[in-house]
Amino acid sequence: DAGVIQSPRHEVTEMGQEVTLRCKPISGHDYLFWYRQTMMRGLELLIYFNNNVPIDDSGMPEDRFSAKMPNASFSTLKIQPSEPRDSAVYFCASSTMTGIMAYEQYFGPGTRLTVT
Amino acid sequence: EDKVVQSPLSLVVHEGDTVTLNCSYEVTNFRSLLWYKQEKKAPTFLFMLTSSGIEKKSGRLSSILDKKELFSILNITATQTGDSAVYLCAVGGGSSNTGKLIFGQGTTLQVKP
Numbered sequence: 001d002a003g004v005i006q007s008p009r010h011e012v013t014e015m016g017q018e019v020t021l022r023c024k025p026i027s028g029h030d031y032l033f034w035y036r037q038t039m040m041r042g043l044e045l046l047i048y049f050n051n052n053v054p055i056d057d058s059g060m061p062e063d064r065f066s067a068k069m070p071n072a073s074f075s076t077l078k079i080q081p082s083e084p085r086d087s088a089v090y091f092c093a094s095s096t097m098t099g100i101m102a103y104e105q106y107f108g109p110g111t112r113l114t115v116t
Numbered sequence: 117e118d119k120v121v122q123s124p125l126s127l128v129v130h131e132g133d134t135v136t137l138n139c140s141y142e143v144t145n146f147r148s149l150l151w152y153k154q155e156k157k158a159p160t161f162l163f164m165l166t167s168s169g170i171e172k173k174s175g176r177l178s179s180i181l182d183k184k185e186l187f188s189i190l191n192i193t194a195t196q197t198g199d200s201a202v203y204l205c206a207v208g209g210g211s212s213n214t215g216k217l218i219f220g221q222g223t224t225l226q227v228k229p
Contacts, residue, residue: 033216033217042219042221042222043159043204043219043222045216045217045219048216055216056216091158091159104150104161104164105150105161105206105217106161107158107159107160108158109157109158110157110158
């Protein structure tokens with residue numbers, strides 16, 4: 001398996017522009033997570049999906065952020081309009097959970113976003 | 117509120133030293149505790165612990181969980197410069213009782229030659 005795939009790997013954009021980050025989870029995984037990581041705040045969970053349905057979006061910072069998962073093999077995280085404080089590394093991770101156990105999440109390589 | 121706290125936040129040692137990283141948690145519906153290593157890229161999985169007192173070992177790394185005292189330790193013996201990384205502790209469970217992981221803030225380890 002190729003692992004979790006994210007694109008683009010780097011994104012530089014100007015303030016006010018729309019940014020779309022993409023993720024392909026590991027085949028067969030039914031959980032998908034979007035995280036944001038900064039030096040100041042560490043790793044923050046933004047939103048996660050189970051079987052393509054958003055379960056918890058309480059970590060989404062504000063209405064400028066939205067995420068979708070139209071099918072089991074694809075998810076997007078959109079920021080519109082982008083602001084300099086959105087600059088961070090955005091990780092996508094996927095996992096599967098059997099029974100009551102929480103299984104390890106596998107992380108994608110991340111997208112480094114810079115908003116100028 | 118569910119939380120995971122790691123200590124120390126940062127650590128500098130010399131090659132050959134042994135280090136112990138700590139992770140304490142307060143999480144409802146605890147299911148498992150996981151350790152990740154993060155170098156200059158994505159976190160990579162190290163261990164998952166679900167039962168108290170059973171040590172997991174991989175080479176020079178080992179970890180153990182104490183579900184009574186609500187903590188875990190990650191030991192690294194004979195450290196090497198390649199062990200320099202951020203080590204993240206995460207707990208599965210929480211009030212939503214799904215596949216969500218609650219991450220600690222990480223311990224930054226620097227191993228000097």
